[in-house]
Amino acid sequence: MTPMTPHVLVFSTLGHGSNEEARIRELTAAFSPTLFPFDRSKKRRMFGKLLGEIRRTRPDVLVMEGTGLAGGLACLASRFLFGTKYVVSSGDAVGPWVGQIVRVLGPVFGLYERLLCRFAAGFIGWTPYLAGRALTFGTKRVMTAAGWAPFVRSSESRDQDRRRTREAYGIPQDAIVAGMIGSLAWNRRFRYCYGQELVSAAHLVKRENVVFLIVGDGTGKAHLERQAAGLPAGRVIFTGRKPQEQLPEFYAAMDVASLPQSVDKVGSFRYTTKLPEYLAFGLPVVTGTIPLAYDLDGGWLWRLPGHAPWDPAYATAFAELLDRLTLDELESKRHAVPQSMELFDRQKQAARTTDFLHDLIATASRK
Numbered sequence: 140m141t142p143m144t145p146h147v148l149v150f151s152t153l154g155h156g157s158n159e160e161a162r163i164r165e166l167t168a169a170f171s172p173t174l175f176p177f178d179r180s181k182k183r184r185m186f187g188k189l190l191g192e193i194r195r196t197r198p199d200v201l202v203m204e205g206t207g208l209a210g211g212l213a214c215l216a217s218r219f220l221f222g223t224k225y226v227v228s229s230g231d232a233v234g235p236w237v238g239q240i241v242r243v244l245g246p247v248f249g250l251y252e253r254l255l256c257r258f259a260a261g262f263i264g265w266t267p268y269l270a271g272r273a274l275t276f277g278t279k280r281v282m283t284a285a286g287w288a289p290f291v292r293s294s295e296s297r298d299q300d301r302r303r304t305r306e307a308y309g310i311p312q313d314a315i316v317a318g319m320i321g322s323l324a325w326n327r328r329f330r331y332c333y334g335q336e337l338v339s340a341a342h343l344v345k346r347e348n349v350v351f352l353i354v355g356d357g358t359g360k361a362h363l364e365r366q367a368a369g370l371p372a373g374r375v376i377f378t379g380r381k382p383q384e385q386l387p388e389f390y391a392a393m394d395v396a397s398l399p400q401s402v403d404k405v406g407s408f409r410y411t412t413k414l415p416e417y418l419a420f421g422l423p424v425v426t427g428t429i430p431l432a433y434d435l436d437g438g439w440l441w442r443l444p445g446h447a448p449w450d451p452a453y454a455t456a457f458a459e460l461l462d463r464l465t466l467d468e469l470e471s472k473r474h475a476v477p478q479s480m481e482l483f484d485r486q487k488q489a490a491r492t493t494d495f496l497h498d499l500i501a502t503a504s505r506k
Contacts, residue, residue, distance in 0.1 A: 332359025
């Protein structure tokens with residue numbers, strides 16, 4: 140008799156149709172999971188609907204991608220009301236991340252994070268640092284699934300995209316382009332968003348053939364545009380938000396990728412989703428002195444000083460790096476970018492997740 144496939148219910152607190160929902164569906168695909176379409180604009184309603192779905196279907200395991208409060212409280216409630224085993228997949232240290240935005244809420248969400256981990260049957264960290272954090276908070280079973288690039292790397296198509304995108308935005312073919320792709324969400328406390336380190340470096344760099352490319356949108360874009368006012372035309376280029384299928388065109392146009400993270404309890408735990416995408420396009424990476432900059436360094440990155448990307452020392456070092464960068468050094472860094480990394484292999488991550496959930500469910504059923 141063929142054993143029944145376990146019933147796995149998955150959802151993402153980032154919302155239905157999000158990249159994070161796609162991630163958890165891919166990781167759990169072997170179970171043909173049931174997807175709960177979480178609507179993050181109706182969080183209170185989602186709490187009740189999700190709890191009702193759990194009560195009605197009684198899944199063998201509930202898997203939550205993200206750590207949003209409504210979803211996390213539903214996980215905790217189902218654990219105590221129905222004995223539901225739940226697994227959390229997360230890419231952030233919740234308490235410090237919230238505290239970085241609103242300081243007084245940091246301890247509150249820190250307690251929430253501890254409770255969420257303490258009563259979870261398992262934890263899937265986007266980095267081994269987050270997996271270790273969950274162990275410290277009491278989760279008994281953890282693993283790492285670092286994410287992957289959703290693009291196929293082709294040198295021929297990359298060269299074509301490089302020429303076409305540079306022509307479209309008036310970027311000289313021989314220019315050195317330092318860029319980033321991401322959400323430009325403004326942090327009022329630190330007066331910073333992704334991309335500001337590029338604008339700050341643009342004010343300091345002396346070399347004429349350097350262009351800074353910022354792909355993304357958000358509340359910080361207007362701040363960056365004001366900061367870039369007065370710079371030579373074409374020094375900083377803002378493209379706005381681009382659909383995911385067009386992102387390869389902009390990766391191809393870059394020579395150096397910016398991966399700004401603070402050296403603290405927020406940035407030090409991260410890889411960020413963009414790292415495997417940068418590597419898939421053979422881009423050397425500029426970042427700070429965070430753990431990944433040592434643990435993953437194979438000669439393809441530069442580490443900048445400063446406690447955060449909004450530290451003046453960081454922007455100064457970035458500008459100095461670009462001023463002295465030779466084509467030989469750039470080519471050497473590019474050559475050091477690995478063709479593939481097992482850490483960011485999608486199939487292997489999915490296989491490990493399948494084994495992890497099978498073992499977790501089997502252990503739970505024996506109790």
